[in-house]
Amino acid sequence: MKPAAFEYRRAxxxxxxxxxxxxxxxDAKVLAGGQSLVPLLNMRLARPAVLVDVNAVPGLDxxxxxxxxxxxxxxxQRALETSPVTAARLPLVAEALPYVGHLVTRNRGTVGGxxxxxxxxxxxxxxxxxxxxxxxxxxxxxxxxxxxxxxFVTHFTTRLAPDELVVETVWPSHGxxxxxxxxxxxxxxxxxxxxxxxxxVRVDDGRVAEARVGIGxxxxxxxxxxxxxxxxxxxxxxxxxxxxxxxxxxxxxxSVHASPAYQRHVTRALVERALLRAWERTx
Amino acid sequence: xxEVDVVVNGRRRRDWVExxxxxxDFLRHGLGLTGTHVGCEHGVCGACTVALDGVAxxxxxxxxxxxxxxxxxxxxxxxxxxxxxxxxxAFREEHALQCGFCTPxxxxxxxxxxxxGRPTREQVEDALSGQICRCTGYEPIVRAILKAADA
Numbered sequence: 001m002k003p004a005a006f007e008y009r010r011a012x013x014x015x016x017x018x019x020x021x022x023x024x025x026x027d028a029k030v031l032a033g034g035q036s037l038v039p040l041l042n043m044r045l046a047r048p049a050v051l052v053d054v055n056a057v058p059g060l061d062x063x064x065x066x067x068x069x070x071x072x073x074x075x076x077q078r079a080l081e082t083s084p085v086t087a088a089r090l091p092l093v094a095e096a097l098p099y100v101g102h103l104v105t106r107n108r109g110t111v112g113g114x115x116x117x118x119x120x121x122x123x124x125x126x127x128x129x130x131x132x133x134x135x136x137x138x139x140x141x142x143x144x145x146x147x148x149x150x151x152f153v154t155h156f157t158t159r160l161a162p163d164e165l166v167v168e169t170v171w172p173s174h175g176x177x178x179x180x181x182x183x184x185x186x187x188x189x190x191x192x193x194x195x196x197x198x199x200x201v202r203v204d205d206g207r208v209a210e211a212r213v214g215i216g217x218x219x220x221x222x223x224x225x226x227x228x229x230x231x232x233x234x235x236x237x238x239x240x241x242x243x244x245x246x247x248x249x250x251x252x253x254x255s256v257h258a259s260p261a262y263q264r265h266v267t268r269a270l271v272e273r274a275l276l277r278a279w280e281r282t283x
Numbered sequence: 284x285x286e287v288d289v290v291v292n293g294r295r296r297r298d299w300v301e302x303x304x305x306x307x308d309f310l311r312h313g314l315g316l317t318g319t320h321v322g323c324e325h326g327v328c329g330a331c332t333v334a335l336d337g338v339a340x341x342x343x344x345x346x347x348x349x350x351x352x353x354x355x356x357x358x359x360x361x362x363x364x365x366x367x368x369x370x371x372x373a374f375r376e377e378h379a380l381q382c383g384f385c386t387p388x389x390x391x392x393x394x395x396x397x398x399x400g401r402p403t404r405e406q407v408e409d410a411l412s413g414q415i416c417r418c419t420g421y422e423p424i425v426r427a428i429l430k431a432a433d434a
Contacts (some may be wrong), residue, residue: 001324008285008302008348038344039325051302053349102413104332104339104392189412
């Protein structure tokens, strides 16, 4: 349970981090909060030759809320959890954050690190996908915005190139009429989820105008489901039917704690609950 | 080797470390502070929790090289003058420990929680979800933390 040897480089700026990534390519890993990376190093599931520590890079730990909420990559999950911006502007994230690891790992774990790590069982990538946010990355070609829907490819795999760094995530504003809900089932609080669901519903004139629902921990990446709810009143029966039909084509991977059939059952229940609670919160 | 210059429990310590040396091992083997316990070494059990610049963190998920220029508090720093802190006193009164393996991490985590205001019972239980105890069944620990919050 000790990591293999590596070279430790502490970057003092984004440019210095990018230069180190360019120099070392696939041999380098970025160290942010380290709450996912260091367990992998300790278990020697990852053996990078070089760790590029970005914790000392200034300016990446800000939360800005002019228009969309822009969250610097080094913002600690605990800082986001306690920020008034989150409560006021990102109710879905506020509800999901207590499920992210444990209090002590959230103290250190970063928002950008969770997004870049792209664990299929992570809460923040699912929230970013359901809120139709974006990931801002910097690399040799400059800065680019990647929509969350394209960013997550599969387990621990994103569109991020080895010489690029996530510098910020963008969480769009949702105005009046929207309601959100997050649901998760794990064996114990803070464990990897058996399943999770996040819903965003907009109501206009007493009926659903838009509805998005996504699931995590069930397949290889956070996945938006297809739900046809526009024009409906979101009654329990409607939510139940929508959840059942959205999951028809889904192929849950299953895990040591949950057979694919059980995972499908749980996911259907969580999707149904998330839709209903999001609907209730639009009022 | 990387030079580490760090304040631990109010005392400045300097040493040269290999990059891969975990902070937990640096504390125990480098500085002889064996009150910080090592259980799972992948962030699950919470026994190695210490405070970094006043914030509870897993010392098994940090490298010693990363704490250069920072300040640490370990369980040894709690009753530095020999008198138990109100939190430690509450742990004793409520029988919130038996074998004591998890206690250093419990105390540092609870200290972090209490520093942010009076927690609800639910917040205490949520914080303890990241700290594994195999003796007490947690209930006395929850009681002790809530008691310390009122002290």
